Amino acid sequence: MVIIDVLMKIFMESGFAAFFEEPRYLFMILIACFLLYLGIRKKYEPLLMIPIAFGMLLANLPRTGITEGLIHYLSLGVEYGIYPSLVFLGTGAMTDFGPLIANPSSLIMGAGAQFGIFTAFLMALVLGFEPNVAAAIGVIGGADGPTAILTASKLAMDYLPAIAIAAYSYMALIPMIQPPIMRLLTTEDERKIVMKQARTVSKSEKIIFPIVVTIFVALLIPDTAPLVGMLMFGNLLKESGLTDRLSDTAQNALTNTVVIFLGISVGAKAIATTFLTLRTIEIVILGLIAFSFSTAGGLMLGKIMCKLTGGKVNPLIGSAGVSAVPMAARVSQSEGQKANPGNFLLMHAMGPNVAGVIGSAVAAGFMLKIFGS
Amino acid sequence: MSFGQALMIALSGFITVFLMLVILWGLIVAINKVTSSFIKEPEVKKAPRRTPAARPAPAPAAEAVETEKKTYGGEIKLFNVDEKTAACIMAIISDETKIPLDQLIFRSIKAVE
Numbered sequence: 001m002v003i004i005d006v007l008m009k010i011f012m013e014s015g016f017a018a019f020f021e022e023p024r025y026l027f028m029i030l031i032a033c034f035l036l037y038l039g040i041r042k043k044y045e046p047l048l049m050i051p052i053a054f055g056m057l058l059a060n061l062p063r064t065g066i067t068e069g070l071i072h073y074l075s076l077g078v079e080y081g082i083y084p085s086l087v088f089l090g091t092g093a094m095t096d097f098g099p100l101i102a103n104p105s106s107l108i109m110g111a112g113a114q115f116g117i118f119t120a121f122l123m124a125l126v127l128g129f130e131p132n133v134a135a136a137i138g139v140i141g142g143a144d145g146p147t148a149i150l151t152a153s154k155l156a157m158d159y160l161p162a163i164a165i166a167a168y169s170y171m172a173l174i175p176m177i178q179p180p181i182m183r184l185l186t187t188e189d190e191r192k193i194v195m196k197q198a199r200t201v202s203k204s205e206k207i208i209f210p211i212v213v214t215i216f217v218a219l220l221i222p223d224t225a226p227l228v229g230m231l232m233f234g235n236l237l238k239e240s241g242l243t244d245r246l247s248d249t250a251q252n253a254l255t256n257t258v259v260i261f262l263g264i265s266v267g268a269k270a271i272a273t274t275f276l277t278l279r280t281i282e283i284v285i286l287g288l289i290a291f292s293f294s295t296a297g298g299l300m301l302g303k304i305m306c307k308l309t310g311g312k313v314n315p316l317i318g319s320a321g322v323s324a325v326p327m328a329a330r331v332s333q334s335e336g337q338k339a340n341p342g343n344f345l346l347m348h349a350m351g352p353n354v355a356g357v358i359g360s361a362v363a364a365g366f367m368l369k370i371f372g373s
Numbered sequence: 374m375s376f377g378q379a380l381m382i383a384l385s386g387f388i389t390v391f392l393m394l395v396i397l398w399g400l401i402v403a404i405n406k407v408t409s410s411f412i413k414e415p416e417v418k419k420a421p422r423r424t425p426a427a428r429p430a431p432a433p434a435a436e437a438v439e440t441e442k443k444t445y446g447g448e449i450k451l452f453n454v455d456e457k458t459a460a461c462i463m464a465i466i467s468d469e470t471k472i473p474l475d476q477l478i479f480r481s482i483k484a485v486e
Contacts, residue, residue: 104402200457
């Protein structure tokens with residue numbers, strides 16, 4: 001009898017017994033396992049999907065208390081917006097702004113591709129979300145994970161996991177989401193346009209660019225300073241040619257470390273009681289709408305540029321304005337080659353692509369300015 | 374917040390993004406003007422253009438084998454192609470063939486005119 005009592009006591013105090021009290025934890029564990037499957041098997045943004053899913057798994061194991069210890073302290077980096085800014089530092093160190101500097105009109109397409117942010121913001125309001133939450137949801141349309149996380153951490157902490165998961169899932173799905181919209185909004189002749197090689201960008205231009213952008217953008221919209229400042233700092237480390245060790249650390253060791261902390265922390269915010277709601281499904285749907293409208297916005301600006309330049313710009317590069325470096329540019333390249341096998345749009349699409357990173361940071365800064373406390 | 378107010382915020386946000394990026398466009402043009410006027414860039418070494426008159430005499434067989442070995446060691450001959458374009462071509466080929474760059478061997482890249 002004593003042995004049975006002891007075994008019963010062990011079971012009653014275990015996490016398994018907690019599933020009877022709150023079955024939603026079990027459901028969350030299944031969702032975490034599904035996300036792990038997507039990350040590992042389907043290779044959907046595995047570098048972030050796997051840490052996010054594992055964080056979700058850890059946080060939903062009942063009675064472990066892990067969210068009050070280790071993960072609580074790791075989460076401070078998300079709450080204070082430290083991790084997204086550090087990821088931007090690494091992104092800046094990996095980014096070549098050359099194609100943008102060579103063809104600055106790409107910036108217009110990067111701006112057009114922020115259309116989805118504001119469309120999704122309005123739709124979220126119509127669905128009854130608070131304005132600050134609607135703003136954070138809209139930023140998913142920037143297709144920029146760190147920006148979406150930073151905005152959500154400041155404006156809608158409760159919805160951070162849903163926003164982060166939606167943002168990264170759709171970024172992974174860009175090769176599936178964008179092509180039908182690209183084919184729908186462009187003609188065969190437009191897709192066949194071969195663009196001329198851009199001019200060579202001098203070293204001095206590449207060094208001056210991050211300094212000028214930081215001063216100008218941070219002064220005009222101070223809320224963008226953490227993101228744009230770190231992005232440009234990382235880029236300056238790369239372009240100066242004198243800080244290779246720092247650039248290498250920013251690109252690899254630092255980014256990898258931060259991505260681990262960021263992923264685990266964001267995933268661990270997805271607790272059954274707050275995540276399993278109708279609102280999460282609405283956010284996921286709004287995220288898809290935001291992505292689609294951003295793609296359409298970039299393409300429409302691409303078409304306008306095509307008309308204005310007398311057919312020298314292939315509108316397909318406009319869709320790359322949705323950030324998601326370099327996947328969106330690769331999709332432009334791939335669609336361009338389907339229409340004309342001799343078409344190489346990759347370098348041209350990198351212009352709107354990196355412009356989109358700046359554009360989404362500016363849009364997020366605007367939202368923080370309007371709706372931040 | 375009324376829908377009208379929200380619409381105005383969305384519109385002004387979109388215009389802000391546009392304005393900011395248009396001004397950045399202007400700044401990039403200004404940077405280009407300044408650097409091309411005041412800063413002298415070091416000359417970029419260009420691959421020599423091969424003309425029939427300048428074509429070297431055929432090398433002895435042993436030398437040719439030596440050159441071949443050097444090429445495999447990572448040297449690429451560029452004919453009328455600058456280094457940046459060559460890098461782009463190599464990246465595109467690697468992407469299209471799904472073969473990592475460190476497993477691809479490029480012997481020469483020649484511009485066809």
